[in-house]
Structures are given as structure tokens and as C-alpha cells.
Amino acid sequence: MVKLVEVVEALELCPQGSYDPERPVKAGYVGDLLSDVMAHAQEGSLWVTMQSHQNIVAVAVLVGMAGIVITGDRPVKPETLETARREQVALFSASSRSFEVCGRLFACLKDKE
């Protein structure tokens, strides 16, 4: 079982607020279309996306995501940070693009299998 803190270190993610380091990351999902994510992402996934508006938090809560990674150094809006804090959703940013983040996430999850 991979812990969130291990993924954060392996992928060099930048935390945007506090998070539970012990939280298990069970899978990954990548997508920028919210209905697709809502339909197909598994509970316990780390969600990789370039969307940064506050509604991604509701999607993460409803799916039960382990966290959200906003890629490509997109600025995270203050209202997104505030909503994530209130809903206790772990939020991270990454300087690399979704493809690279996913590649590293996949390797990290496979590694610890």
C-alpha cells in the first residue's frame, strides 16, 4: 500500500495546504472532463488534472479521492484552496504536465505493489 507522503516525495508534488501523509493511494486517474472523472475514477485515487477551479473539490469529495494534483504549474485560485481546506481534500501542484506526472505516479504505484 502506497502512502500519500511517498507519492508526494516521488513525484515532487508541492502541497497546497495540509494533508494526511498516511492516507493510502489506491489508484490514479487523469482527466479534465468532470463527468468523465465522476463516472470512472475509483475511490482512493490520486486525481491528476489541469483544472484548478473550486468545483474540482466537490468531485474529489464525491469520488472519495486520496487527493488532487493540479499540473503544469497552473495557478491555484484562492477559492479552490479555501474549499479544499474546508472539505479536507489534499491538494497539490506539479510543475510538470499531466503526462509526466501520470508516468511517475504509475511507476510509483507499480513499484510498491
Place this chain on the structure above:
Amino acid sequence: MNDARPNNDSRIVLEFRIKGMDFTTAGEAATGIKRTMTQLGMPADMIRRVASATYEAEINVVIHAHRGCLVAKIGPERIEICVEDEGPGIPDIDLAMQDGYSTAPTHVREMGFGAGMGLTNIKRCVDQMHLDSVVDKGTTLRLLFFSKGRE
């Protein structure tokens, strides 16, 4: 949440107001319902089905209508969700139900809405679904979920 009260038949009733194009509160109905179901200890797959369908229904009011109201009646065996809105209505329901069909404007597509998958997602999650719409008046969506699987 606007209202929560126990019903005479032991169901919990939750009511939410939904405002068109208000993305600050969008998703509150779905997350509120999920929270209540979690507190009641309902099965995880039931929670996921209800949460996903409610979210899609709620967002459709935010994106496509002017305002609406969502009422959830949560009982141990069945959950009813009714979403009523004032808005443009849906001229062709069969077309709207098609995967990929969307009339969402560009600025909401940029936010990741408007894939045209919402109604198909809802259909996949529910046991029963009734969609009624009057053009230039509004839309009513009734959803029914049974906790003992599909009937």
C-alpha cells in the same frame, strides 16, 4: 443546505436551492447528501451511485437553467431525488440523453463541464429515472435508487 428534517415515515428529507451559473455553491447538494448517507452507514456503492447522479443533476441546473430546487428523501431501502428547475427546458429529450450531446457554452466547457456525459452517467447510476421538460419553463428530473440492487 436549506432544510433537514425527519419525516413521519422515518425518512430523512434534505432540501437544497440551486442557482444558475453559481459555481461557488455548485456541488453542495451532492456532497450534503453523501455526508448524510455516510453518517447513516449506507453501503458504499449506493452512496457512490446517489452522489454521482445527484452531482450531475445539480450541475445541469447550474449550467443549463436559471434556478432550481433539489429534494432528497433518504430511507433505508430507497432514496428519491427530485430536481426541479426554472429554465429553458429541453426541446428534444432523446437527443439530450445521447452520450456526447451538449449545448454547454464555451466558458463552462473550459472548466471541464459540457462533455455531454451527465445524463448518461445518471442513467447508469439509477434504478429509475423520469425526465420531464417544458421548453421556456423548466425541467423536472426524478431519480429513484433501491439499496437492495436494481429492481
